Amino acid sequence: MSHWIIAPVVLPALLAPLLMLLVRNDLRAQRVLSMAGTLGFAALAALLLVQTAGGEISVYRLGNWPAPFGIVLVADRLATLMLALTAGLALAVLAHVLGTGWDARGRHFHALFQFQLMGLAGAFLTGDAFNLFVFFEVMLIASYGLMIHGGGRARLRAGVQYVVMNLAGSVLFLLALGTLYAVTGTLNMADMAVRIAELPPDEAGLLRVGAVLLLLVFAIKAALVPLQFWLPATYANAPGPVAALFAILTKVGVYAILRIYPLVFGADSIAGDIGPTLLLPAAGVTLLIGMGGVMGARDLGRMAAFAVIGSIGTLMLGVAVFSAAATGAALFYLIHSTLAAAAMFLVADLVQAERGNLTLQPGPRLTRHGLLAALFFTVAIGVAGMPPLPGFLGKLMILDATRLQPEAWAIWSLVLVGSLMAVIGLGRAGAALFWAVPREPAPASGKPFAWVGIAGLLSGLVALTVAAGPTSSWLNATSEAIYAPAPYIAAVLGNGVGQ
Amino acid sequence: MELLVASAVAVMSGVGIYLILRRQTFPVVLGMAMLSYAVNVFLFATGRLVVDMPPVLSEGAAGYTDPLPQALVLTAIVISFGMTAVVVLLSLGAYIVSDDDTIELGEGRE
Secondary structure (H helix, E strand, O other), rough: OOOOHHHHHHHHHHHHHHHHHHHOOOHHHHHHHHHHHHHHHHHHHHHHHHHHHHOOOEEEEHHHHHOOOOEEEEOOHHHHHHHHHHHHHHHHHHHHHHHHHHHHOOOOOHHHHHHHHHHHHHHHEEHHHHHHHHHHOOOOHHHHHHHHHOOHHHHHHHHHHHHHHHHHHHHHHHHHHHHHHHHHHOOEHHHHHHHHHHHHHHHHHHHHHHHHHHHHHHHHHHHOOOOOHHHHHHHHHHHHHHHHHHHHHHHHHHHHHHHHHHHHHHOOOOOOOOOHHHHHHHHHHHHHHHHHHHHHHHHHHHHHHHHHHHHHHHHHHHHOOHHHHHHHHHHHHHHHHHHHHHHHHHHHHHHHHHHHHOOHHHHHHHHOOHHHHHHHHHHHHHOOOOOOOOOHHHHHHHHHHOOOOOOHHHHHHHHHHHHHHHHHHHHHHHHOOOHHOOOOOOOOOOOOOOOOHHHHHHHHHHHHOOOOOHHHHHHHHHHHHHHHOOOHHHHHHOOOOHH | OHHHHHHHHHHHHHHHHHHHHHHHEEEEEEEHHHHHHHHHHHHHHHOOOOOOOOOOOOOOOOOOOOOHHHHHHHHHHHHHHHHHHHHHHHHHHHHHHHHOOOOOOOOOOO
């Protein structure tokens, strides 16, 4: 049994209190430790990714209690992929924070950042549904602190509605878990899959209620229509780098749906029709509302937030048909959209720092005007999903994988119309911010390393385009494993316990 | 007893849902507390309701009460307690800074 699996949870969990207690008045030491910790986190994520790349499923039994009695952590390809994506994003965001000095605008940024990483790592690695709830809460508490970092009137008020929305989500999560426990008598996801397959049909009613409640919880996290209202105000008012980090939080909802629905409520179980029937229309409307918001937004922060909603819509169209090929394509788009959305928030942060606002109206000429315009243009190409950046390939793969579905006409027209709306909206924003400006240059400002994070994210996108072939065949293997959960169940339960 | 527990959960969730739909933060905080009480009692009932049974299997007893939901409720109480503290502080902060305690979806950066 490899102890490395729990290391990505333990490392930030130990580092965060150290940052808070030992070096709370020394920003330089905090920066060094936080960067070192995040590099270590990335190294651990890479190690786990390499260990599981061939399809091995490693299980870590906490306290050596056998599943389903104890809590297990499970590292398989899906989990380590999300972990590695988190680590890459965290490095870029942290580089941006250090380059722009965001961490000096409030206290305890680095400690909260490490707790955020701990929650994310735990949520991706756990194999137990109640443990998933606990790690969601860890992740959310840290995100409440990060969201209001730096303070300010609008940010605090947006923070209150974000917290209240998520508290309601937590209550729903507990209700869903309680219902599922009452029906199946277990909280281990693999064991739950076994029990549900054996469940008599007259218990289907309660089980289906639990499945729908759980879907609602994940839809709140992923900001699916009609539960997306919290997202624009939250992301637009959060500090720029924090909004960039939050790009992975919505993907946690998508990950949880991919982890639990094919495994526990598989296509041939008595609750197998809930995922596809509810998610497909929701995803379509999400895509339209998101891209409509991109066209209508009056400032760049809200535009980037609506672009996140739109990309979730595209992504969920691929997920909601629940087929291996479409999920493989959706995973490719997931990596791309996380990096592109984060880069958009970081660019918006640099523009905000120079202009003082993000309103989409002609303003003064910015310092480094050309560089920012080029960065915005490149990231906009990524967000809209145009070649040569990988969003284009991701959308193409989703279209190709859903070609034979009965709903293909709807999916195709939604994705294509959505892309057009995104191009129009982003083009309008670029023209307003960077085109119609006076010629006189503004005085230079001194933050030479502010663009490092964005450069990192963009090089990630370029690497994803270059390595699109091998990546997508690996992702297809990953998604086939999601829809053939027998090895996962056998690995978790071991020795035939519960079978 | 089933009727008592079920109606208690129903009344508390009803009150909680009514309160979290209010515009001021104070009723919303109370509503969240109510909802978390409701969910704690609900979780307690998910292990089936029995009276006077030990929480572990033993030779002498006729049955046992499921100990796992009680552990879950304990975790849920701790988390919801902490969350209530966070939301009280946060809404107090927002009220002091902006002199307005309504919960509204703001219009971008101000």
